[in-house]
Amino acid sequence: MSSGIPYTWDTDCIRASATCRAEGRLGKGTKHHPLEIQSTTTKKVVYLSDSGSSSLHTVGERMDWKRLTLVFCWLECASAAGISCRNEQGQAVDWYILYKQPSINDENGLVYLYMDESTGGWVPAHNPIDDQKSALAQTLLPLFQHFTNETINFGYILYNDQPPEPFKTASSSFGHSKGLVMMDQETGIWLSHSTPHFPGFDITGFWPNSGYANGQTFICGTYKYSAFRNIAVQLQYIHVYSFDAYIPEYFYPELQCVVDKGCYPKKTPWDRQLNMTSLGGHSFISYAKYSRYHDDLYSGLLDKHLESAFYAKSWGRLLDPLPSNCSVDFSVYNVETVQLPTTEPYSITKDHSKWCVTMDSKLHRWTCIADMNREVSQEHRGGGAICTDNAAVWSAFLDIVNTYQPCQS
Incomplete structure (x- = not known):
């Protein structure tokens, strides 16, 4: 993931590419800054390292690693931002x-x-x-x-x-x-x-x-x-x-x-x-x-x-x-x-x-x-x-x- 490109994610949207865009619940973040995600259920922060790896936290506590699979949802929302x-x-x-x-x-x-x-x-x-x-x-x-x-x-x-x-x-x-x-x-x-x-x-x-x-x-x-x-x-x-x-x-x-x-x-x-x-x-x-x-x-x-x-x-x-x-x-x-x-x-x-x-x-x-x-x-x-x-x-x-x-x- 390159620096300066915004990424978007919503923890609620399994069908992310349609739902995130349609409902407008989009956060923004880059490689060097945390991405705060406003969800209807929780507030999450995605940290993107300089190497491009990410870590996902619930505000105030470490997130269960098993739930990191939801990053795929975030990636889907990122791709949904483009006109195609x-x-x-x-x-x-x-x-x-x-x-x-x-x-x-x-x-x-x-x-x-x-x-x-x-x-x-x-x-x-x-x-x-x-x-x-x-x-x-x-x-x-x-x-x-x-x-x-x-x-x-x-x-x-x-x-x-x-x-x-x-x-x-x-x-x-x-x-x-x-x-x-x-x-x-x-x-x-x-x-x-x-x-x-x-x-x-x-x-x-x-x-x-x-x-x-x-x-x-x-x-x-x-x-x-x-x-x-x-x-x-x-x-x-x-x-x-x-x-x-x-x-x-x-x-x-x-x-x-x-x-x-x-x-x-x-x-x-x-x-x-x-x-x-x-x-x-x-x-x-x-x-x-x-x-x-x-x-x-x-x-x-x-x-x-x-x-x-x-x-x-x-x-x-x-x-x-x-x-x-x-x-x-x-x-x-x-x-x-x-x-x-x-x-x-x-x-x-x-x-x-x-x-x-x-x-x-x-x-x-x-x-x-x-x-x-x-x-x-x-x-x-x-x-x-x-x-x-x-x-x-x-x-x-x-x-x-x-x-x-x-x-x-």
Whole structure:
């Protein structure tokens, strides 16, 4: 444990990473100073030696060594202090991808699949997606804490072209895009998704009532704070519709510019590529286009970079969908039915997610989680995609393509 880093602990919280943060019972200490912990039952002091070892005392008496196992609880609370993508156990993870399955026969509309760097592919989540122990809820805990306690040194931007009530739907001049960023001055997350009216403003109602029927995707990445200057510029290119935000004045001005909605490209180029490295060292690429790009995100932009024919998955109830396209350098085939590991094959009319996956099994194994559909009107709106060449992610998405639309002769 390094000098100068605060540590937090609560003797009551076995599930420390959630409880300590949610209830706000946090002490602070460093390597050279004792940490006083205010508990509902006792007051403890943790002494951290210069070597990094610790000793734990009840005020006025030596603590039973057997109870030192509770130090693990303290360590959990320490890790909970950072802004990170989190799994269902509340543990920090570098990134994850979620796929909420659609309701089939009016059942199982809150079941979701989970994948991070440790799973090697899809695994069924243990909790419904609207549960307070879901990966989404665990990840968003710092946001809900801020709503309650107005935590300092914390910023966030919620954007959604279909925001929750009482906010109005964005005009078509804004990007067809949904997501959020939140950060302190050490780390932060970018969560991009496809879900209308998400998120709500407290942990008991963060999932929208409208979110049961259709399939949805989420991608979460954990990044150093320094990455969010460039991430903010990507959001400016997409011209996201920020419906709620708080950015401290000492945070990057590019973030405040996104909140003000007045920052977007004024000259060419109308697209932008951002190579990103997550906190854990994994590579992601963000592709963004402004409305004046005037082309499809998939056949007009991603096709230039993925270097392979690919399947593109859009919402299946579009007014004027674009057909599969074999006239571009690398053919783009529209997915028509999907089969998740937990479902029978189903039509994309039940699935609101947006993603694409390359067909090349040797050199170009790309998967992109996007926020746009292949629709004529969306050629003239901002949007983007976050792409990864992770082989396990690629295999997981390729496997769920059941049928696709061939190109017209």
